[in-house]
Amino acid sequence: MSQVVPPADELEELRQLKARYCRFLDTKDVESWRGVFTPDLVVTLDMAVGVAGADPQTAAPIEGVDNFVPMVLGGLEGVATVHHCHTPELALTSATTATGIWAMEDMLFFADGGQLHGAGHYHETYEKRDGCWRIKTLHLTRTILRMSGGNGS
Template identity: 35%
Template sequence: METIERLSIIEELRRLMARYVRYADHQRWDDLANLFTPDGTFTPLKPAGTVWLRMNGRDEIAATVGAVGGPGVTLVHHLFSDEIDVDSTTTAHGVFAMEDIVTRPEDAEVSETIPFRGMHGFGHYHARFVRADDIWRIAEIKQTRIRLDFTD
């Protein structure tokens, strides 16, 4: 693979992940889910490395991630440094440093799935990408956490 082609793919994947965080911040759950392959997965992990949730497929991703959203919820995501490896013209993987802040209204219900009113987290997205029909999509994201700070 030529250097320019590899760099072009890396830039496309950076833009894909930028759309992911923008769609999350604007609570555009269907748009966010459509960045995944139809059978894509999203698995956020707790700081100890255990699975917090596992979402399979676009519909489940949109519904589950969307459950954090709702009236009065503010989401802020930042992506920082990235390490993207292009495996072929149709597959790649990468790690993206991230920070997120979730603020829910005072009267928001706290549950086992969403055990907080406010959260400030730090960690990494570990992503696997595939290209089909000339479009890059997310096949899998695992979100690891270094730190999570909760507020009541």
């Protein structure tokens, strides 16, 4: 007999999923980070701040966890990172699907002394497969993106 999980517990599972996303990314735990996503993940990244309708320079979608994880973690090799997510707006859309928007802040510290400080929002959809919630789509929008320091600056 299947057990019905109360909605509050489902929402807590989604909060825990996003916490693991940040921890596994910052600790560069590749296999665990891969596990927070569905295999058919689709990611869209805004490469600049979008303000008042300005072009946020959205990159082409990255399709599949096998494309996304190595691209991100390869680009962060030797980079210390801090990712924080706050104030989730979560909604269950069915027994196996949900949506969420998270305020986020990230800091990257490069070996040459350069730093990136960013903020924005993760717009996500989730799917529950085999009893576990996973991120199915992720769109990162930016409200702040500042680079400083490093060799040559």
